[in-house]
Amino acid sequence: MSKSLKSHISIKHNNFFATKILTIFAAQKSEKMAGKITLTMIKPDAVKNGHIGNILADINNAGFKIKAMKLTQLSTADAESFYSVHRERPFFRDLVDFMTSGPIVAAVLEKDNAIEDFRKLIGATNPQEAAEGTIRNKYAVSIDANAIHGSDSDENAQIEAAFHFAGRDFYNY
Numbered sequence: 001m002s003k004s005l006k007s008h009i010s011i012k013h014n015n016f017f018a019t020k021i022l023t024i025f026a027a028q029k030s031e032k033m034a035g036k037i038t039l040t041m042i043k044p045d046a047v048k049n050g051h052i053g054n055i056l057a058d059i060n061n062a063g064f065k066i067k068a069m070k071l072t073q074l075s076t077a078d079a080e081s082f083y084s085v086h087r088e089r090p091f092f093r094d095l096v097d098f099m100t101s102g103p104i105v106a107a108v109l110e111k112d113n114a115i116e117d118f119r120k121l122i123g124a125t126n127p128q129e130a131a132e133g134t135i136r137n138k139y140a141v142s143i144d145a146n147a148i149h150g151s152d153s154d155e156n157a158q159i160e161a162a163f164h165f166a167g168r169d170f171y172n173y
Contacts, residue, residue: 035112035113035114035115035154036110036111036112036114037067037108037109037110037114037157037158037161038108038109038114038115038118038150038151038157039106039107039108039109039149039150039151039156039157039160039161039163039164040059040106040107040109040118040122040148040149040150040151041104041105041106041107041148041149042055042056042104042105042107042147042148043098043099043104043145043146043147043148043149044098044099044101044102044103044104044145045098045140045141045145045146045147046139046140046147046148047071047102047103047104047105048102049139049141051139051147052105054138054139055135055139055147055148056105058121058135058138059107059109059121062111062117062118062121063111063117064109064110064111064114064117064118065109065110065111066107066108066109066110067107067108067109067110067170067171067172068107068108068161068164068165068169068170068171069105069106069107069108070105070106070107070164070165070169071103071104071105072103072104072105072106072164073100073102073103073104074099074100074104075100076096076100078100079095079096079099079100080096081163082099082160082163083095083096083099091144094144095144098144098145106164106165108161108164108165108170114157115150115151115152115153115154115157118150118151119150119152120134121134121135121150122134122135122136122147122148122150123135123136123137124136125143125146126143126146127140127141127142127143127146127147128143135147135148136148
């Protein structure tokens, strides 16, 4: 996005509409990666329990390439915006509270067939139903504290990646 466009939009973390506008532009800019990326977040429970290294090793061993990554903590406004699709669901407030309870690791991962392969790697949302050897089977505490997020579609991967990362945050190596 050009500097002139950025100067016309007031960007604040709690400004939902400015964030969405920037997300659309960033998603259009990164269309060439559609189908090859997914966004993951190692959630506060897994960070607190010391599983960052093991989870990243599992991701690496499954053939994913990290294109962008950061340790950060979501504000309430960030979590409400990121999970806005769930705003009317009964678990929304608990989800926001959980996701703001500690730091997360956000990362954009690249691999052919990224969404489907990553969903298989992380396993079912409920760790008791997750297949043996999946990330949630190994590291999740409960259905609520389920260790990791993975994008559920190519479109959402683009939107979620743009939520956490600017174009300059992506690396080719």
